[in-house]
Amino acid sequence: MTKFDEATQAIRVDENTYDVCLDPGYSIGGPLNGGYLMAVVLRAVVDDSPFEHPVSTTSQFHKAPAPGPAQVRVERLKAGRTAAFTRATLVQDGVAQIESLVTTATLHGAEPVYADPPGHRMPPAEQCVKLPDPKPESGMTLNAQMELLFDPPTIGWLGGEPTGRPEARAYFRMTEPQDPDPFVLALAIDALPPVVFSAGMRGWAPTVDLTWHLRALPAPGPLTLIGSGRLIADGWFDEDVEAWDATGRLVAQSRQLARVGRG
Template identity: 85%
Template sequence: MTKFDEATQAIRVDETTYDVCLDPGYAIGGPLNGGYLMAVVLRAAVDASPFEHPVSTTAQFLRAPVAGPARVEVERLKAGRTVAFLRARLVQDGAAQMECLVTTATLGDGPPAYADEQPPHLMPPPEQCVRLPDPRPESGMTLNAQMELLFDPPTIGWLTGEPSGRPESRAYFRMAEPQDPDPYVLALAVDAMPPVVFSAGARGWAPTVDLTWHLRALPAPGPLTLIGSGRLVHDGWFDEEVEVRDSRGRLVAQSRQLARVGRG
């Protein structure tokens, strides 16, 4: 079991309840990363489902849970021959922290009937990409140590005061500990990059309000490519779409989230 597997483990208490322990290693300046929280909830939801894979997840982030004990409450809504629907709630100290609607199925590994092989943006080779500087120990940015991100340089111009002016973020992704990507790693990956609004000139914590992502295929071993973009920044809100491709270039996950523009 890898460190990430342990950090997202859900222990079954009864048919509808799972004990979890939220890991402080997945924090962003204090709050825990939303993708990490989804991975925790999905462990419980899939265990409660007759199918193996979380093919669609919609999460609403009600509060910012802290590291430590929590539980996941799962309600089975409907199950058919190929698809099951569940509701899952992350609860801490008696209060709901996150609500999820999860659709599960079992994906095969055969060739697609149709696939768009052209990503929305061609990444430079990894040797031309850059890492963000290590955060200061007092910053509470522990998430960085759990994964490796190599960024397309134009998308992190905000770091030196030269944002591109477009909401965008692109990077190669892999876990810091050797681990092939799986659906739970993909849940983390879709929310792993800095907010795309940074490249549009905004700064500060940008809390996610609602995030929906789809598992499109089981990823091949190796690094992932994350391509993020936004369409509108307006009235304190922005949207962010992320496309995830595996080491073979196949589309394996898609996400869209609505978030608040942070205050620097």
Template identity: 85%
Template sequence: MTKFDEATQAIKVDEGTYDVCLDPGYAIGGPLNGGYLMAVILRAAVDASPFEHPVSTTAQFLKAPVAGPAQVRIEPLKAGRTAAFARATLVQDGMAHIEGLITTATLNGAEPVFEEPADDMPGRDECVKLPDPKPESGMTLNAQMELLFDPPTIGWLKGEPTGRPESRAYFRMAEPQEPDPYVLALAVDALPPVVFSAGARGWAPTVELTWHLRALPAPGWLTLLGSGRLISDGWFDEEVEVRDSAGRLVAQSRQLARVGRG
């Protein structure tokens, strides 16, 4: 079992309850990363389902949980021949922190009938890492994964944002681990907020995030392509497309978040 598997482990207590322990290693300056929290919830939801894969997840982030013990409560809604539906709630100290609606099914690895080509991305040898965060920053998430960025999309580090909400990077776990649906849950929320490239700074809390598992990923690096369509009234959207090492679309997400103050 890898460190990530342990950090997202859900232990069944009864038919509708799972104990989890939220790991402090997935923090972003204090709050825990939303993709990591979704992976925790999905472990419980898939265990409680007759199907193997979380093909659609919608999560409402009501309150930021803290590292430590919590529970995931699963309420089955309907199960058919090809898909099952459930409500999953992350509860800490008796309070709901995340409400999720999860559809599970079993993907069989069929070849796509149609697939839109991916956007161009420079080779990994042309991409760069972000500087390591200072220990006092509380940015422990960075140590759990490797990200190699398309240089223009991190121009904001030097005060040279592109002016467009965008972020593009190669992704893999820092510990040797091939991507699976739970790694993809982390990956869709692993990029810096796309508003950084548009000139904003500061923590940008996710309010709602929906993501779809489109295929089981091939081994190797993932490619994350992030963009936004509108920044207005203190809100922004962020869409992320995830391609595997074979170039296949394996996940796609959209989230609504608040523009940070920094």
């Protein structure tokens, strides 16, 4: 069991409740990373489901739970022949923190009937760059859990040279060697810096809701994350992230609606 597997463990305590322990190692400067929290929720949902894979997850982020004990309450809304539907609520100190709707099914890894190519070609990993290590006082503990190698222009904002477009692209792998699975994908799909940083904005950009679809089980090896946005207006922006596996297969798609930071 990897540290990530342990940090996302969900232990059933009754028909509708799982105990979890939110790990301080997934903090983005105070709040815990949304992808990590979705992975925790999905551990409970998948355990409860007659199917194996979380093919669709929508999470609304109501509050920012603190590291420590919490519960995932699951309610199976319907189970059919090919899919089951679950409502899941992450609760801490009796207060609902994250509300999710999850569709589970079992993917069989059939060859695609149709597959678009990636919209962006990544430079080879050796031309990509890491973010500088965060200062210990920043509380950015998440960065130590994963290795992100960025397509350089998409972190030009770090040196005062944003590209002017909402975008972020990087290779992703866990620092502790672990083959990607649907739970790692939940983390990966929300692991990039907000795409609006590249459009010249800064500051805390809280996710309001995030939907992601698991499209195939990822092959072992690094993932490629391609993040983009279509519109920044009225204080809101969309962020789309695609995750491609090491064989060049699209394995996950996400879209989140988030607030532009004021910072």
